[in-house]
Amino acid sequence: MKTLNIALFGCGTVGSGVYSLLSEVAQKITWRTGATFRVAKVCVCDLQKERPVQIPPELLTTDGTALLDDPAINVVVEVIGGEAQALGIITRALVNGKQVVTANKLVVAKYLPLLRRLEELHGGRLLYGASVCGSVPILKLIDETLPFDHVNKVRGILNGSTNFILSRLADGVSRTDALAIAEREGFLEADPTADISGADAAQKLSILIYHAFGVHLSPDAIPTTGIEYITERDLEHAHAGGSTIKLVAEAWREHGIVKASVAPRLLPLGDPLAAVRDEVNIVEVTCEGVGVQHFTGRGAGSIPTANAVVTDLLDIVKDRRYRPHQPTAPPPIHALLNRVAA
Numbered sequence: 315m316k317t318l319n320i321a322l323f324g325c326g327t328v329g330s331g332v333y334s335l336l337s338e339v340a341q342k343i344t345w346r347t348g349a350t351f352r353v354a355k356v357c358v359c360d361l362q363k364e365r366p367v368q369i370p371p372e373l374l375t376t377d378g379t380a381l382l383d384d385p386a387i388n389v390v391v392e393v394i395g396g397e398a399q400a401l402g403i404i405t406r407a408l409v410n411g412k413q414v415v416t417a418n419k420l421v422v423a424k425y426l427p428l429l430r431r432l433e434e435l436h437g438g439r440l441l442y443g444a445s446v447c448g449s450v451p452i453l454k455l456i457d458e459t460l461p462f463d464h465v466n467k468v469r470g471i472l473n474g475s476t477n478f479i480l481s482r483l484a485d486g487v488s489r490t491d492a493l494a495i496a497e498r499e500g501f502l503e504a505d506p507t508a509d510i511s512g513a514d515a516a517q518k519l520s521i522l523i524y525h526a527f528g529v530h531l532s533p534d535a536i537p538t539t540g541i542e543y544i545t546e547r548d549l550e551h552a553h554a555g556g557s558t559i560k561l562v563a564e565a566w567r568e569h570g571i572v573k574a575s576v577a578p579r580l581l582p583l584g585d586p587l588a589a590v591r592d593e594v595n596i597v598e599v600t601c602e603g604v605g606v607q608h609f610t611g612r613g614a615g616s617i618p619t620a621n622a623v624v625t626d627l628l629d630i631v632k633d634r635r636y637r638p639h640q641p642t643a644p645p646p647i648h649a650l651l652n653r654v655a656a
């Protein structure tokens with residue numbers, strides 16, 4: 315594909331980062347790849363809103379449907395967040411055979427089998443590197459390991475906000491102050507429930523499981539406990555015993571069955587996960603052949619996430635697709651659609 319005519323859905327934290335990064339690197343991309351990346355339209359809710367980036371008014375629209383059905387648009391970037399409307403955008407784009415890039419872990423985690431089926435049926439493509447660990451290209455790394463190895467376990471810190479809060483509690487800051495600092499630093503959403511309850515980590519773990527084990531485990535099926543009740547006193551006790559507390563997301567095989575959990579865990583200070591502080595993410599992948607590997611980096615924020623989105627756009631030019639395990643027997647399309655209706 316030589317010209318990417320992009321419809322950018324959403325221009326908030328991530329979308330504005332994508333727009334400004336693309337404006338900055340457009341010439342470099344053309345020079346390196348021979349392809350032109352052109353943001354043709356930016357779809358938002360409020361045309362009058364002040365944005366951190368300057369967008370020519372003629373690019374802004376609220377008519378997403380027209381963009382999804384416009385044959386001149388060959389790439390859709392979905393960064394609006396939420397579930398129903400984002401799912402509608404992604405599925406319509408895929409049914410129209412478009413290339414789709416999303417950062418939406420909720421939609422990807424819940425509907426991955428359906429989305430992959432739509433990709434296959436209509437010849438489009440779905441890339442979602444930004445949905446797990448932001449700038450760390452963990453899905454690609456796992457995919458590339460699989461042809462010659464076998465993943466036995468994945469374990470990690472997948473949510474930057476809760477790791478930031480736990481790091482402040484470990485510094486002796488009170489729970490109330492830790493939450494206030496996280497909010498001030500932009501690490502907490504207006505509604506932080508998904509972060510604090512562990513739901514966000516469960517969504518990311520579900521996507522990792524699909525890539526590492528070839529099994530779709532919906533985030534709702536992953537036993538999940540958050541950090542609602544952890545205080546600075548708990549961290550103090552943990553440290554006195556040579557440990558710390560981290561929100562650990564993990565999945566492993568047990569007698570051929572994939573098991574998973576998200577929960578606060580007491581980790582010895584020497585554990586590689588224990589050393590990861592603030593908003594940083596880490597994923598530990600244990601493979602039969604190569605053993606244990608660690609991948610770490612910033613998992614959220616405007617520019618790290620925008621970087622992951624732009625990397626996916628480059629992968630479209632390189633004709634790269636995810637190649638996770640094929641789940642043993644893909645369910646028929648009507649069964650997948652029934653799950654959406656339910």
Ligand SMILES: NC(=O)c1ccc[n+]([C@@H]2O[C@H](COP(=O)([O-])OP(=O)(O)OC[C@H]3O[C@@H](n4cnc5c(N)ncnc54)[C@H](OP(=O)(O)O)[C@@H]3O)[C@@H](O)[C@H]2O)c1
Pocket residue numbers: 323324325326327328329357358359360361363378393394395396399417418419420444445448613614615616619
């Ligand atoms: N923030 C991060 O660090 C981060 C990291 C990784 C992944 N993600 C994921 O990236 C996605 C976006 O997150 P964000 O933080 O950028 O969200 P955000 O700041 O709330 O921005 C959402 C944007 O979407 C627009 N929007 C909402 N509903 C829309 C609709 N129906 N049609 C068109 N535009 C619509 C909003 O328009 P208006 O501006 O006009 O209101 C806004 O520009 C989410 O799925 C999130 O989970 C975020």
